[in-house]
Amino acid sequence: MKKWIIPVVIGLLALTAVGVWGYNQQLARRDLENYLGNKYRRAFFDMAGQVQNVEVLLSKSLVAADPRLESSLLNDIRLQANFAQSNLGQLPLNDALAGRTSKFLTQVGDYADSMVRQISQGQAIDGSSWDTLNSLYQQSTDLNRELQGMQYQVTQNNLYFGELLSQIRNNLQKQPDNLAVTNFQAMDKQMQQYPTLIYDGPFSEHLEKTEPAALDGEGEVSAEEAKNRALAYIDKRAGVQYQATVTGDANGRIPAYRVEVNPGQEGGDTTQLDVSRVGGQVIWMLQGRKAGQPAVDIEQARQKALGFLKDRGFGEMRSTYHILHGNFATFNCAALQDEVTIYPDLVKVTVALDNGEVTGLETSGYLMSHRKRDLPKPSISQEQARAAINPRFEVSGGKLALIPVGTREERLAYEFQGKLGQESYLIYVNALNGREENILKLIDTPGGTLTM
Amino acid sequence: MDDHLITCLLSAGFLFLGRLHKKWITRKNINILSGGWGIIFKECSVSKRIILYSFCALVLAVAVVTLYYRQAAAQTQGVSWGNSGDEVTSVQNRLSQWGYYTGSLDGYYGYDTYRAVQNFQRNNGIDPNGIVGDATLDAMGLSSPAAAPSVARGAATDQGDVSLLAQVIEGEASNESYLGKVAVGAVIANRTKSASFPHTISGVIFQDFAFESISNGQAYRPVTSESVEAAQAALAGYDPTGGALFFWNPYKPVSSWIWSRSIITQIGNHVFAR
Incomplete structure (x- = not known):
């Protein structure tokens, strides 16, 4: 036995131990970095969303006429500005950007607060306050644009936050102990909204409802029947034999059979559908295919979507808004009753723009709320309703619509389109008491018009 | 005269x-x-x-x-006692919104309207003469500005939400079918509407221990166009999960708590539950 073996073994053991320790340290550091990075990402994206909310709320506050609506908008502005500011405070940003942004957010919050006080004392928003709101709105637009640029960078290459983190590592002697998440989110009200098709965001809260109104009193259907119902919904191509199979169950809000429809060879792609056990209605349908170059224009696609619904027993429907994604267009179609647009009864139809085939359908909102309604008679005229709108607006339209308010209530309102500068809004004036019920801002995106 | x-x-x-x-x-x-x-x-x-x-x-x-x-x-x-017409109606309408006027919106400027206008003027620092002049109209927000006000074009978009959602879909369901991807997106969208979760897309996604691919950083890679389309479909309201708030891979070890949720359905390698 040679004498040098023992020190070598000890050395190797020590080396291994150090290696393992180092590797664990490395893993732990990476985990922590990930953790911290995610905290920053969340704070950043939340803040970006809240600044966007501030922008949209400010623009609504410019056009609201009813002081009750105005003060609720101003309250939301204050809240959103405060949220945005505390999220900003969690971000490792340099003072140049953070200081300016933080100051702006404080100002917006304070100003909104003072306006709410003013309104609660019965004082009106006069011309100069309006100008201040307008200038705050313009600043918020700039800030939002800037943040969106950063957001784009962050999602395109995550290097941004990585670099930020390595900077922090160099600057910090110890791990930051300030990772506690501030608990903003424990509010039941949906505070942050994202742009979405009309009456699809805060209003399509169907989760609370339990019984689908449209299926009330219907009988249970068998699996065989469900297959037939599914086949009837497929936008069939000529000369293709479709095969339907029940592949499982879905016990969601509306219990359903899951059906797969197979077009066989060369017939296209498989379509999946949920057919409700009660009433045998299709809840959703999706065909997982890609669409080629558009050969159908939007108007043709819209007619196709409306025709599709008509052929499948949906009564009179009106296409309200649409968005484009990939080479697909998704149309929002609302039910009509006595010429009144029933926004809660919403169906979404997706049309592939390459051949005009209907590849998707979503009816859960419709099934949850559709029924024949006892619509009240409007007690104020369209002209009287128009008088309730901010005179700065160029107003058009004025059709009656039933709009969802909160999760359960519905109100009959006149729907006006208003333009202020280059911005468009929808204004809803209650047809029974003349109150301004709601203002939605129309948001132009490359894919179509969304609302917030 | x-x-x-x-x-x-x-x-x-x-x-x-x-x-x-x-x-x-x-x-x-x-x-x-x-x-x-x-x-x-x-x-x-x-x-x-x-x-x-x-x-x-x-x-x-x-x-x-x-x-x-x-x-x-x-x-x-403007308008004063004895006047009638649409302008009086708008004034009455506005005063009743503020709570100054409780009478009917009959378009006639009578005593009640007069008192309401005076109160409004007093509260807004205008000479309480009961005559709705320029200053009062302006305070009521009823004066139409001479020139169209310059209002900036907004910068709101849905791009941030779409790309964030696409990233998680890529991280959590890159091997799933299109339907499976939409389903994962729908769970996140459903969570923003639930009282038990944060109400923002970013809040839900970056919640601690919510999504493994976010915790371990695997989600941060280039997204495919299918994931982006699935994110758009989920935000447009498609929900193949019937309102699910949870999903997990049943072939991997997960906490036993999650199996106690009421299971809705399975799509591909994911179980969806409420």
Whole structure:
């Protein structure tokens, strides 16, 4: 036995131990970095969303006429500005950007607060306050644009936050102990909204409802029947034999059979559908295919979507808004009753723009709320309703619509389109008491018009 | 003053001025016929002419001044007691919104409206004269601005939410079918509407321990177009999960707690539950 073996073994053991320790340290550091990075990402994206909310709320506050609506908008502005500011405070940003942004957010919050006080004392928003709101709105637009640029960078290459983190590592002697998440989110009200098709965001809260109104009193259907119902919904191509199979169950809000429809060879792609056990209605349908170059224009696609619904027993429907994604267009179609647009009864139809085939359908909102309604008679005229709108607006339209308010209530309102500068809004004036019920801002995106 | 009166005054003034010479001649003859008085008249003729001219000028001036004041009044006066019409209705409407006016929106400016206007004016630091003038209209937000106000074009988009959602879909369900991807997106969208979760896409995604691919950083890689399309479909409202709030891979070890949730369905390698 040679004498040098023992020190070598000890050395190797020590080396291994150090290696393992180092590797664990490395893993732990990476985990922590990930953790911290995610905290920053969340704070950043939340803040970006809240600044966007501030922008949209400010623009609504410019056009609201009813002081009750105005003060609720101003309250939301204050809240959103405060949220945005505390999220900003969690971000490792340099003072140049953070200081300016933080100051702006404080100002917006304070100003909104003072306006709410003013309104609660019965004082009106006069011309100069309006100008201040307008200038705050313009600043918020700039800030939002800037943040969106950063957001784009962050999602395109995550290097941004990585670099930020390595900077922090160099600057910090110890791990930051300030990772506690501030608990903003424990509010039941949906505070942050994202742009979405009309009456699809805060209003399509169907989760609370339990019984689908449209299926009330219907009988249970068998699996065989469900297959037939599914086949009837497929936008069939000529000369293709479709095969339907029940592949499982879905016990969601509306219990359903899951059906797969197979077009066989060369017939296209498989379509999946949920057919409700009660009433045998299709809840959703999706065909997982890609669409080629558009050969159908939007108007043709819209007619196709409306025709599709008509052929499948949906009564009179009106296409309200649409968005484009990939080479697909998704149309929002609302039910009509006595010429009144029933926004809660919403169906979404997706049309592939390459051949005009209907590849998707979503009816859960419709099934949850559709029924024949006892619509009240409007007690104020369209002209009287128009008088309730901010005179700065160029107003058009004025059709009656039933709009969802909160999760359960519905109100009959006149729907006006208003333009202020280059911005468009929808204004809803209650047809029974003349109150301004709601203002939605129309948001132009490359894919179509969304609302917030 | 009445519109007709002003018109009468104006036209009378002009008529007198126009016919003055003709009339003068006729009167001169009459004066000559009337003898002695005629001489006085004749002597006074120049001064009478001046009187007549100045009378005409006076009538015209009165008419013009009245007209001017009327227009000025129309600009500042707005509506006051005794008026009726659409403008009164808007004022009543606005006052009732603020809670100053509780009467009916009948479009007649009566005592109740008067009191309401005065209260409004007092509260807003305007002279409480009960007349809805420019300042009051402005305070009520009823004055239309002379020029269209310059309002910036907004910068709101849905890009942030779409790309974030696509990233998680890529991280959690890159091997799933399109349907499976939409389903994962729908769970996140459903969570934003649930009282038990944060109400923002970013809040849900970056919640601690919510998504493994976010915790371990695997989600941060280039996304495929299918993931982006699935994210758009989920945000457009497609929900193949029937309202699910949870999903997990049943072939991997997960906490036993999650199996206690009520399972809705399975799509690909994911179980979806409420």
